[in-house]
Amino acid sequence: MIIVGPSHDTAQGGHQAAGGRKSLKDMTKAERRALQEQKVKEKQGRMAAGLPGSAKKASEQEAHKKVNSPKIGSTSNLAQPTAPDAGKQAKKQQNKLNEVPWLSHLDPPKKPNTASNTNRDLHPAILALGLRFAEHKMVGSNARCVAMLTIFAKIIRDHKPPSDASFSRHIQKYLDPHIAYLLSVRPMSLSMRECIRWLKKEISEIVEEDPPLTDEVARNRLVERIEHFIKERITMADTLIVENGMQKIQNGDVILTYAKSSVVEALLLEAKRSGYEFRVIVVDSRPMFEGKHLLRRLVSAGIECSYVLLSSLYVVLNTVTKVILGAHALLNNGAVYSRIGTAMVAMAASDKQIPVIVCCETYKFVNRTQVDSLVLNEMGNADELVKSSIPSNTNPLSNWRDLPNLRLLNLLYDVTPSKHITLVVTEVGLIPCTSAPVIWREYK
DSSP states (O other): OOOOOSHHHHHHHHHHHGGGOOOTTTSOHHHHHHHHHHHHHHHHHHHHTTOOSSHHHHHHHHHHHHHHSOOTTSGGGGSOOOHHHHHHHHHHHHHHHTSOGGGTTSOOOOOOOTTOGGGTTSOHHHHHHHHHHHTTSSOSHHHHHHHHHHHHHHHHHHOOOOTTSOHHHHHHHHHHHHHHHHHHHSOOOHHHHHHHHHHHHHHHHHHTOSSOOOHHHHHHHHHHHHHHHIIIIIIHHHHHHHHHHGGGOOTTOEEEEESOOHHHHHHHHHHHHTTOOOEEEEEEOTTTOTHHHHHHHHHHTTOEEEEEEGGGHHHHGGGOSEEEEOOSEEOTTSOEEEETTHHHHHHHHHHTTOOEEEEOOGGGBOSOOOSSSSSSOOBOOGGGGTOOSSOTTTOTTTTGGGOTTOOOOOBOEEEEOGGGOOEEEETTEEEOGGGHHHHHHHHO
């Protein structure tokens, strides 16, 4: 017996009546085209209103707003924000409007909260180091790496594991919050990440020792390995880079350098002590003006110097014989990741057929490929760009955060393509930048 129920007819009628719209199979070509154009207009309207293009995501976002927004007559309306809180919320909203939207994936500069309860178990030395990093009182990849590793060695010396755990198996768990704190106050440089990766590898090797090491032996070995890394991969590496770089300096050279690099400074000072006669042009830029510190050291050593800003670069390149730069990291594709403005200097020199020499230690070689400065970078404080000797009441940019149509961007690093780099001076010799992957594999 066949029972004819309402299911088939009802489903069919419901399908046709859903929204009063025919199925795509029943539509003519003109009707399908009109429906497609209508969906495109709806998507454009949603995106113009600041909603996601997807209708599903837009509806979810609207529903989320309705759930989180206080209802009329509810008790949540009784607790209105005070005037200071409302001012903070308005300022936060205005600051968000001044952000560059396509760089929202970069973390804005943050001020560390050393009084937080989550930080009370951290070593005091790491809290002090985090403050220096966040306030940019310590800059330069070498200085930051040496300071970080030195503090880690101090933490390792002072750490006493619980009675139910060995030192070698507990030290990794103890260091993780300290590393996370440094990462929270300021993004780590690529070379710092490489140092932390090396340190974790050393800890894992100590854990795998058979027979297991005693706590005191494991602690001493780890501290010795850190001290050896600082001495061999940074201190002695810089000495060898200076010796190798001396081969490229001649009497009568006009050397241009940008900002401040500790290894470039050591190279120029050693060349002067060796009796070479040359002149240095220091190119600098806002807002840090790191070149002033380098200029002061070079002038006090008796080196003839000139000081210009980045905007005058092409004017001084006419007399330059070679460009010597520092680096924060050398990427796997041969590109140089360094202080912002380095790419402009290298490209301008390459355009003038001037050799560009980069001094870089091998511990800064990273297994990362990057072709632009936007995917990964560090955001500086935009207020630093408007600081000047002009009084704030006459400075036209003093109230830039109140202007909704003005956005300031202060990126700290840029990427120089390998084609603009002539030579890289390392502790293992003079190499082309395209040899970076080989060096990384050898010294990883």
